[in-house]
Amino acid sequence: MGKEIILHVEGLRTEFQTERGIVQAVNNVSFVLHRGETLGIVGESGCGKSVTNFSILKLVQYPPGRITDGTVLYNEKDLLQCSEDEIRTIRGKHIAMIFQDPLTSLNPVIKIWVQIAEALRLHQGMSKKDAKAKAIELLKLIGIPDAEQRADNYPHQFSGGMRQRVMIAMALSCNPDILIADEPTTALDVTIQAQILEIIKNLSQEHKTSVIMITHDLGVVAEMCDAVCVMYAGRIVERATIDELFYDPKHPYTIGLLNSIPRIDQDSEEHLHSILGAPPDLIDLPIGCPFQPRCTHAMEICAYKSPPEFSMGGDESRTVACWLHEKEHAHG
Amino acid sequence: MEKPRILKNGIAIMGLVIILLYIIMIIVSSFWLPFDPSEMDVKHVLESPSFGTGHFFGTDEFGRDVLSRIMKGSSVSLIISISATALGAVFGIMMGIWAGFLGGRWDNFIMRIADIMFSFPSLLMAIFVMAVLGENTYNVIIAIGIIYIPQFARISRGAILSLKSNEFIRAARSNGAGNIYILFRHLLPNSMPPIIVQVSLSLSVAILLESSLSFLGLGVQPPEPSWGNMLSSARKVMMIAPWTAIYPGLAIITLVLGFNLLGDGLRDILDPRLRNVS
Amino acid sequence: MVNTDILLDVQNLKVHFPIEKGIIFKRNAGWIRAVDGVSFSIRKGESLGLVGESGCGKSTTAMTVAQLQASTAGKVFFEGRDLSLITPKELRRERMNFQIVFQDPYSSLNPRMRAGDIIAEPLRIYARKKIISISKKEVLEKTASLMDRCGLPSSSADRYPHEFSGGQRQRIGIARALSLGPKMIIADEPVSALDVSIQSQILNLLKDLQQELDLTFLFIAHDLAVVEYFCSRIAVMYLGHIVETADSKTLYNQPIHPYTRALFSAVPLSDPRSARKRKRIILEGDVPSPSVVRAGCPFMDRCPDVMERCKVETPTLSNLDKNHQVACFLYDSPGKER
Ligand SMILES: Nc1ncnc2c1ncn2[C@@H]1O[C@H](COP(=O)(O)OP(=O)(O)O)[C@@H](O)[C@H]1O
Ligand SMILES: Nc1ncnc2c1ncn2[C@@H]1O[C@H](COP(=O)(O)OP(=O)(O)O)[C@@H](O)[C@H]1O
Ligand SMILES: [Mg+2]
Ligand SMILES: [Mg+2]
Numbered sequence: 001m002g003k004e005i006i007l008h009v010e011g012l013r014t015e016f017q018t019e020r021g022i023v024q025a026v027n028n029v030s031f032v033l034h035r036g037e038t039l040g041i042v043g044e045s046g047c048g049k050s051v052t053n054f055s056i057l058k059l060v061q062y063p064p065g066r067i068t069d070g071t072v073l074y075n076e077k078d079l080l081q082c083s084e085d086e087i088r089t090i091r092g093k094h095i096a097m098i099f100q101d102p103l104t105s106l107n108p109v110i111k112i113w114v115q116i117a118e119a120l121r122l123h124q125g126m127s128k129k130d131a132k133a134k135a136i137e138l139l140k141l142i143g144i145p146d147a148e149q150r151a152d153n154y155p156h157q158f159s160g161g162m163r164q165r166v167m168i169a170m171a172l173s174c175n176p177d178i179l180i181a182d183e184p185t186t187a188l189d190v191t192i193q194a195q196i197l198e199i200i201k202n203l204s205q206e207h208k209t210s211v212i213m214i215t216h217d218l219g220v221v222a223e224m225c226d227a228v229c230v231m232y233a234g235r236i237v238e239r240a241t242i243d244e245l246f247y248d249p250k251h252p253y254t255i256g257l258l259n260s261i262p263r264i265d266q267d268s269e270e271h272l273h274s275i276l277g278a279p280p281d282l283i284d285l286p287i288g289c290p291f292q293p294r295c296t297h298a299m300e301i302c303a304y305k306s307p308p309e310f311s312m313g314g315d316e317s318r319t320v321a322c323w324l325h326e327k328e329h330a331h332g
Numbered sequence: 333m334e335k336p337r338i339l340k341n342g343i344a345i346m347g348l349v350i351i352l353l354y355i356i357m358i359i360v361s362s363f364w365l366p367f368d369p370s371e372m373d374v375k376h377v378l379e380s381p382s383f384g385t386g387h388f389f390g391t392d393e394f395g396r397d398v399l400s401r402i403m404k405g406s407s408v409s410l411i412i413s414i415s416a417t418a419l420g421a422v423f424g425i426m427m428g429i430w431a432g433f434l435g436g437r438w439d440n441f442i443m444r445i446a447d448i449m450f451s452f453p454s455l456l457m458a459i460f461v462m463a464v465l466g467e468n469t470y471n472v473i474i475a476i477g478i479i480y481i482p483q484f485a486r487i488s489r490g491a492i493l494s495l496k497s498n499e500f501i502r503a504a505r506s507n508g509a510g511n512i513y514i515l516f517r518h519l520l521p522n523s524m525p526p527i528i529v530q531v532s533l534s535l536s537v538a539i540l541l542e543s544s545l546s547f548l549g550l551g552v553q554p555p556e557p558s559w560g561n562m563l564s565s566a567r568k569v570m571m572i573a574p575w576t577a578i579y580p581g582l583a584i585i586t587l588v589l590g591f592n593l594l595g596d597g598l599r600d601i602l603d604p605r606l607r608n609v610s
Numbered sequence: 611m612v613n614t615d616i617l618l619d620v621q622n623l624k625v626h627f628p629i630e631k632g633i634i635f636k637r638n639a640g641w642i643r644a645v646d647g648v649s650f651s652i653r654k655g656e657s658l659g660l661v662g663e664s665g666c667g668k669s670t671t672a673m674t675v676a677q678l679q680a681s682t683a684g685k686v687f688f689e690g691r692d693l694s695l696i697t698p699k700e701l702r703r704e705r706m707n708f709q710i711v712f713q714d715p716y717s718s719l720n721p722r723m724r725a726g727d728i729i730a731e732p733l734r735i736y737a738r739k740k741i742i743s744i745s746k747k748e749v750l751e752k753t754a755s756l757m758d759r760c761g762l763p764s765s766s767a768d769r770y771p772h773e774f775s776g777g778q779r780q781r782i783g784i785a786r787a788l789s790l791g792p793k794m795i796i797a798d799e800p801v802s803a804l805d806v807s808i809q810s811q812i813l814n815l816l817k818d819l820q821q822e823l824d825l826t827f828l829f830i831a832h833d834l835a836v837v838e839y840f841c842s843r844i845a846v847m848y849l850g851h852i853v854e855t856a857d858s859k860t861l862y863n864q865p866i867h868p869y870t871r872a873l874f875s876a877v878p879l880s881d882p883r884s885a886r887k888r889k890r891i892i893l894e895g896d897v898p899s900p901s902v903v904r905a906g907c908p909f910m911d912r913c914p915d916v917m918e919r920c921k922v923e924t925p926t927l928s929n930l931d932k933n934h935q936v937a938c939f940l941y942d943s944p945g946k947e948r
Contacts, residue, residue: 247883
């Protein structure tokens with residue numbers, strides 16, 4: 001397909017040095033993001049979603065964190081080789097981020113409009129007056145009532161949902177190419193979540209922004225994304241288009257995950273399917289497949305050899321890291 | 333049997349060793365001292381430390397043996413520091429728990445009293461108490477203890493308040509547990525870490541406060557030796573006989589360090605979250 | 611009439627928290643109407659789900675039902691006894707019958723107690739108060755069997771909470787709640803803090819226990835799908851009021867109240883095809899503060915179908931049919947027969 005690749009992550013590895021040992025938080029993660037696409041990264045807490053996203057923008061704190069390997073190609077430039085100055089101009093202006101907690105990401109003692117305007121002035125060199133006008137315009141865009149008056153408020157006078165909308169306004173103020181949203185609605189209620197997702201969807205469509213949507217909620221993925229990567233224990237275990245993932249999942253973990261969510265639209269008299277055990281400790285991962293101890297289909301090979309990502313039918317965008325699917329790969 | 337946890341913690345061991353050394357010194361000094369600490373000897377005034385004369389730490393301006401005086405003074409310093417901390421801790425923790433646990437009006441009332449006490453600089457407060465009560469060793473204990481009460485009250489109240497909102501307290505209530513049970517079973521054990529840190533800090537600050545008071549002539553009265561009044565009298569001869577100031581100073585520093593190390597180590601040991609981590 | 615089938619009956623419950631101002635001289639600057647006239651009842655063996663957005667008063671309702679929070683008005687009947695009229699001693703005895711499972715698997719367990727002691731604590735308290743008689747050995751046996759039943763390895767009895775994962779901690783909390791053999795479990799968001807793969811394990815455990823021990827549940831969650839799965843009947847709360855109750859199938863198939871409809875349509879569907887097809891109702895604005903006194907329906911400022919009448923009168927729950935109640939003037943207008 002002739003879709004333009006905007007971000008290409010290849011072989012990313014990030015580890016944390018801790019007292020108990022080395023945490024392999026991101027373990028050989030690769031993916032591509034196309035222009036205008038919304039890519040979901042989904043997985044349970046602690047599987048390395050946030051660290052992946054921090055690594056892309058070199059926001060991993062050293063110590064204890066270290067990006068040990070990989071490339072992140074954006075506009076033919078490897079972000080991981082960029083100097084601190086270069087990457088700073090990319091952050092915010094070309095690749096923007098919104099986080100889970102909208103309270104701690106805003107400065108509590110600075111007025112809302114000033115915080116929005118700061119980003120504009122920093123990256124676009126706007127005058128103070130223009131920036132204020134633009135900030136108010138943005139507030140209107142994201143549906144804050146009485147934007148002129150509310151612009152002078154402080155963050156604590158805004159509700160959680162409003163603060164998250166402000167974060168989105170700030171992130172999108174400079175028309176970034178890529179928006180990374182790290183669990184943007186996890187802290188919010190469903191009706192507010194619906195508002196926020198709608199705003200992200202509309203704004204990204206309008207501006208042709210590519211979105212990386214990080215979430216643990218498969219429902220959010222189904223509503224928002226075009227393609228998905230499923231992460232488990234620091235690796236991508238399955239990648240697929242949205243329909244492939246939901247209607248033809250391959251990896252036992254993905255299948256288990258899909259079956260274990262209670263469906264509101266389904267009758268559920270019987271038991272929920274559940275995956276036994278708990279996600280592994282990223283410190284001493286088993287040498288084989290990380291999912292093997294919980295897997296009901298585990299074979300001999302799974303215990304001692306970690307599966308590579310097999311592409312299904314030769315399609316690079318449809319991969320499964322599971323020995324069960326080795327054959328399909330060979331046939332393709 | 334497993335090694336007691338304290339022996340696995342290097343920092344705590346160092347603190348413990350320092351404090352044990354002092355305790356041994358106090359025990360030894362109670363029945364044997366190299367010289368009589370208050371015997372003046374005009375022939376050996378301001379002698380520098382030497383093995384030949386037996387004055388390992390030299391002598392002061394009255395010819396008294398500095399080592400013997402430090403040893404004698406150590407028991408005074410340690411007793412003052414422990415008693416004052418105990419005094420402050422007992423009353424302060426009682427106040428703090430009472431305030432934190434009962435909340436409302438009591439909390440308000442108790443904590444405002446603590447605030448008022450807290451608003452005086454500690455040394456000034458100590459000087460004031462000493463001036464009112466008169467200058468002797470017991471009153472030093474009372475003065476320092478009074479300074480500590482609001483500090484302990486605040487720390488323990490804070491700990492109780494932050495614990496009170498935990499759901500395990502609610503769980504206990506839903507299981508019919510009464511106030512006293514909750515206080516002793518759930519609240520106190522969990523508020524120990526900050527209190528223990530405060531205790532170790534207080535022990536060391538008490539030594540400094542005692543020294544300051546004695547240095548100002550308000551604390552332990554000569555001829556009874558204390559590290560503070562030794563420093564005070566060394567002031568006049570420090571330039572020609574530095575050992576008269578250095579050794580009592582070192583004694584203060586090492587004991588203060590010992591308490592701080594022990595406190596730091598204990599905090600880690602008492603936290604079950606840091607236990608059994610391989 | 612005393613209906614022997616009804617285990618818990620809550621009538622017009624109100625819980626108002628004072629807003630205090632001033633440092634030395636506290637004065638009352640208003641009230642937070644956390645729960646403002648809530649009525650419901652739960653039959654034996656039934657599981658009633660209480661859903662609603664955060665701050666709508668679910669936990670406050672639960673804690674008041676559990677007699678851990680004083681009510682401002684209203685009554686709570688357990689097996690026909692008014693819990694506000696009994697003596698503290700009787701209340702303690704009564705507490706054995708309703709136990710709580712908390713949301714936060716971290717703060718609900720004392721970090722300084724071992725798992726076995728946490729589970730045995732209720733037994734020990736009641737033994738000490740001479741309400742039950744149980745020997746030390748029996749306590750240990752009971753603890754071991756509870757741990758086993760809740761899927762905890764018996765070897766883990768002397769481990770501390772931090773050595774367990776979130777899901778296992780929640781199992782400890784469940785074992786503790788079961789130790790006194792309660793008739794009713796009040797579960798306040800028991801799976802909200804857990805990952806999906808763990809969440810389903812806990813839901814299955816609770817469901818098994820319900821069948822085995824014939825438990826009645828007051829089950830609180832903000833996740834509609836979870837409540838739909840677990841509960842036979844659902845009550846939807848908004849701003850301290852119950853706006854609609856029905857059995858879960860009816861509520862899902864025919865939500866009536868505009869808020870319930872919006873709530874259901876806001877739930878992200880784990881099914882991209884139907885997600886693309888459906889038209890979502892996106893509510894405007896946020897939940898208003900429960901401290902502002904207003905006349906009218908609590909939902910009036912976000913309601914897409916708001917009428918003049920909604921701004922002056924507060925609708926009360928009325929029967930659509932035997933198992934379906936809704937508090938909305940759209941279904942209560944004078945022209946329309948119920
Ligand atoms: N600063 C840190 N120090 C040590 N380990 C960390 C640090 N940050 C993250 N980790 C570890 O990295 C793993 C992945 O974390 P994260 O990416 O935050 O997960 P999530 O998928 O929930 O976003 C986790 O197991 C976590 O313990
Ligand atoms: N102890 C309290 N003091 C004052 N306000 C409270 C207290 N507990 C709860 N509230 C308020 O009551 C309302 C309902 O809270 P809660 O019952 O916890 O909601 P939910 O469990 O549905 O999220 C909220 O506005 C909350 O701020
Ligand atoms: Mg994260
Ligand atoms: Mg709650």
